[in-house]
Amino acid sequence: MSAPYRVGIVGCGAISRNHLEAFAAIPEATVVAVCDVDPGRARETAERWRIPHAFGSVGELLAAGVDLVSVCTPHPTHEAVVLAAAAAGAHVLCEKPIAIDLASAERMVAACDTAGVRLGVLFQRRFWPAAQRLRAAVDDGTLGRPILGHASVLLHREPEYYSAAAWRGTWATDGGGVLMTQAIHYLDLLQWLMGDVVEVHGYLGTFTHAIEVEDTAAAVLRFASGAMATLSATTAAAPSLGVSIRITGETGATAELTEFPEGTDGRVTILARGRTIDSEPAHPAGIDPDVDLATINGQLIPHHTTQIRDFVEALGAGREPAVTGHDATAALTILLAVYESSRTGRPVRLAQPAATPEGAS
Structure with missing residues (x-):
């Protein structure tokens, strides 16, 4: 144009x-x-x-x-x-x-x-330099084929987080709790790094907050490749311990991305054959781990900008954006399988995803 x-x-x-x-x-x-x-x-x-x-x-x-x-x-x-x-x-x-x-x-x-x-969906954490570096460690063979993953999402929310916005904390208007609003980012990262999920076994609990939906969840994921991953997530941690994404590959190497405090740029550490590769930024010292929502959102603006720029460039180039509606639907499918598994007490098998349009991620 x-x-x-x-x-x-x-x-x-x-x-x-x-x-x-x-x-x-x-x-x-x-x-x-x-x-x-x-x-x-x-x-x-x-x-x-x-x-x-x-x-x-x-x-x-x-x-x-x-x-x-x-x-x-x-x-x-x-x-x-x-x-x-x-x-x-x-x-x-x-x-x-x-x-x-x-x-x-x-x-x-x-x-x-x-x-x-074009339909794009905001998963701006994919655009952290650290997340891109972790993906490169998968793609360039440093890790080899991922075999084991873990996402630890240990966040803090005050009761006012839910009471200040009437739509939060209910099934009808929020659709879920910590999984739907916070942990979906990290389910997306797990599938982006490890591939299609084919089976989910999950559990939900509401232990601290006076809400209809879950404030705590745990799940085991099995991937089409045979790899496995676990997820633990809560908004009941006090103080917040942030987020850790850890991937071990068949080479024996392990890469870990940490987000602490919540919303700050991830840091990635790669341990491969006795070598340690560490990225900046390091964890900031002397900072309150329980940051407010406005601060979290503000710290993510550069990564929103990167993803939105990609979307605009995709329009000009006639290509799919980096994160498509198909990608976002896959992440939602995993999340909803955790809910179903918790309700039934049984593992949930996921259908193999349909092929995405040419050029989609």
Whole structure:
């Protein structure tokens, strides 16, 4: 395109700041409209960011003529926004999770495929330099074929995190707890690093927070390659211990990515044949591990920017973005299998994923 892509942002809550900052750093795209179910909040956002148009509905935003829609609304509302955008011929970037049920995710992917528009989903932690380095250690043979993985997600949330936003902490409006909102990032990293998951056995518990959904979960994953991984996740840790992703390969080498405090750039350590390869940044000293949500989101802005830039570049090049709707659906499928396994007390077998379009990751 000779002119920048015209961007509309749907939802003016906390995470919209990351999208606004990202697009402000990308000359090939410009935000021309925002909308929110609270028109006053949309107007305030537009005034603060000097955006020409503010609307109270998705229909009005699409009628203004946008090329790309960023979806920053609560989880269960993603489908309606994505389907409307696709019908209007607009490309779509959607915050994770893509949806809270598989049928909804599949309708979203199908609608964008049918309309011939791109669908990307935000999993910005893939774009950490440390995550890219860990992936390179898989791809370049340092680790060899992954055989064993682990994701430890030991986070802290105050009770106010759930009570301050009425949609959080319920099955109907949040779709789940620590798995759906926090640990899905790390399920995505496990599948990205280790391949397709074919079986899941999981457990859920609610031990600390007064919420309907889980604040703690554990799962065992088996991959199509025969590899195995475990996941443990909670928002009940006090203090937060952050996140660790560990992959052992058939060469015997192990790579570990750590995110501490939550939201800071990952650090990767690779132990291979007696050699230690350590990356920066190191763990910061003397910092409070229990950072607030605004700080976590703020620290992720550079990686939102990298992923959103990739999406815009993908539009210009006519290729799939680095993280597609198909990728996000695969991560959701694993997560929902943990829920099903916990309900039934049995392992859940996953169908082999269909082939993604040429060029998809």
